[in-house]
Amino acid sequence: MAVTVGFLYPGYSAEDDYPTLERILGAEVALPLVHTEMREDAHRVDALLDIGSAEVLAAGAERLRQQNVSAVVWACTSGSFVFGVEGATRQVRQLAEVAGVPASSTSFAFVRALRALGVRRVAVAATYPGDVAERFVDFLADDGVEVSSLASRGIVTAAEVGTLSSADVLEFVAAHDHPDAEAVLVPDTALHTALLLDELTARVGKPVLTANQVSVWEGLRLVDAVAPQGLGVLSGRRTE
Incomplete structure (x- = not known):
């Protein structure tokens, strides 16, 4: 079953x-x-x-x-x-x-996935406005996760996030890696990533975790x- x-x-x-x-x-x-x-x-x-x-x-x-x-x-x-x-x-x-x-x-799920990978230092590529993205950084910090860099795309609605193309997602995530980060987090469930998981990791050259x-x-x-x-x-x- x-x-x-x-x-x-x-x-x-x-x-x-x-x-x-x-x-x-x-x-x-x-x-x-x-x-x-x-x-x-x-x-x-x-x-x-x-x-x-x-x-x-x-x-x-x-x-x-x-x-x-x-x-x-x-x-x-x-x-x-x-x-x-x-x-x-x-x-x-x-x-x-x-x-x-x-x-x-x-x-x-993000916190536990980072534990499973043994990752404690990340870059965050967020589609949210900056003040909302900062709250994600605070949430991660409570589990001892250090954010080396935070990018905020500033999109207000989930509906708009859902229209971003695969090429746009790949470019946005790759552009907001950081050399000190062990992985890149992409925290919005409004973003289409199901068909991009392996491509994102290959493009960035390190683990990429999406919502x-x-x-x-x-x-x-x-x-x-x-x-x-x-x-x-x-x-x-x-x-x-």
């Missing part, structure tokens, strides 16, 4: 990365997705706090519960790290209570499944 991990995804932008990754990973992995309410599409702190609110996520988690998933991941980096580590921890605890299965979020990639890996980790080939540098990786 397939391992089934459910995802809560805000609005519509790069949600098609999940069926794409499901196809790439093969018949043993199922990745059902539920769209959560997005009252305002904005990478702005107040809007993100609403996007990741307990009320919004509980409604989505209940729908996933009805699909008999084995784990749930809140597939929104900014809608989790904006709450800080304490708030993001509370967020996934509440998700687990509603869904009745283990839960996590993309922000924690939808780490979200799927984290979901598999929650059910103690080893990620099959198809998740770039995280294929076959485990952590605690």
